Amino acid sequence: MNHVVKKLSGVVFAAFAFTSGAAAEPVNIRIGWSTMPGHMIPVLYSKPDILKHYGKSYTVEPILFRGSSPQITAMAAGEIDMAAFSALTIVLAVTNARQNVKVVADIIQDGVEDYHSETFLVRKDSGIKTIADMKGKRVGSNAIGSASDTAIRAMFKSKGLQDKRDYTVVEVAFPNIPPMLDEKKIDMGTVLQPQSDQLLATGNYEVLFRAKEAVGPSQLVSLVARADFLEKNRQALNDFFEDHVRAMRWFRDPANRTEAVQIISSFMKQPPEKLSHVFTKKDYYRDPFLFPNVKTLQDSINIAHEVGLSPTKLELAPKYVDLSFVEEAKRRIEAGQ
Known part of the structure; x- marks a missing residue:
């Protein structure tokens, strides 16, 4: 009898030790992203001395995508846990992919006060001066349904132009838009910083419009996570978000600017002088504690519905938001922990 009890106790202890060991394994967080230095996800975890919990309770696996839209499929397939989503892709993830997702943090906001707003450029020699001049032309968009794509459609619709009837959308990865403009394969395209300022400095390009003129200030890209992943790993994710916010605050601190730009420069394989816009008013706005602007995000969802991209006007809060x-x-940060 005692022998049996001892044997059972040993089994229970072994099971407990196994379970405890498994629980101690860091949670690997797979995060989708598409643009640098906007999204910052690939470099945020490169400074171990400012990360209190990395490698202990969590690790991060950044995964590159062409834009917001392709991340829906990856999330539905269980290939990523968090994604960099535009307003429309949040709606499509919920309505089309039947995903239970939550907006959890800010990534970038467009057109806030006097911060940067996405630019849509044309060649100066194209003869295109107004949106009306884009009739019959080709528009370069990084991905159908992305934040910039929604701004294009909103602006064109406000001037009476409709996709397919009045203009053609050509999906082009962001880095390829400038050469396609130069080669006259497209007539207008979304050009991100730092290329936007660089092209304008040549005198060969003009801004046709900016995103804020089409949709106002907007929560351009949000960090969105699977609800089941959040609930299953809440303790580890609290550690992750503490580090995530701390890291973003470190990068944005003027005292760290030289080193921060060098880290981004090394990742992007671009000279630091080409990244002079980063973390200035020429860059996107980021909330100091990465709180997403739920109101402007809802406004963008409504606009996506109005231009025919969204099948429904999804009410975001409270069901699809977790702050x-x-x-x-x-x-934790304010408490100095």
Whole structure:
């Protein structure tokens, strides 16, 4: 009898030790991203001395995508846990892919006060001066349904132009838009920083419009996560978000600017002088504690519905928003923990 009890106790202890060991394994967080230095996800975890919990309770695996839209399929297939989503892709993830997702943090906001707003450029010799001049022309868009694509459609619709009837959308990865403009394969395209300022400095390009003129200030890209992943790993994710916010605050701190730009420069394989816009008013706005602007995000969802991209006008809050992680990160950081 005692022998049996001892044997069972040993089994229970072994099972407990196995379970405890498994729980101690860091949670690997697979995060989709598409643009640098806008999204910052590939470099945020490159400074171990400012990350309190990396490698202990979590690790991060950044995964590159062409834009927001392709990340929907990856999330539905269980290939990523978090994604950099535009307003429309949040709606499509919920309505088309039947995903239970939550907006958890800010990535970038467009057109806030006097911060940068996405630019849509044309060649100066194209003769295109107004949106009306784009009739019959080709538009370069990084991905159908992306934030910039929604701004294009909103602006064109406000001037009476409709996709397919009045203009043609050509999907082009962001880095390929400038050469396609130069080669006259497209007539207008979304050009991101730093290329936007660089092209304008040549005198060969003009801004046809900016995103804020089409949709106003907007929560351009949000960090969105699977609800089941959040609930299953809440403790580890509280650690992750503390580090995530701390890291972003470190990168944005003027005292760290030289080193921060050098890290981004090395990742992008671009000279630091070409990244002079980063973390200035020529860059996108980022909330100090990465709180997403839920109101402007809802406004963008409504616009996507109005231009025919969204099948429904999804009500985002409260069902598809969870700010508890950035709230906890702010509490920890302000408490000096």
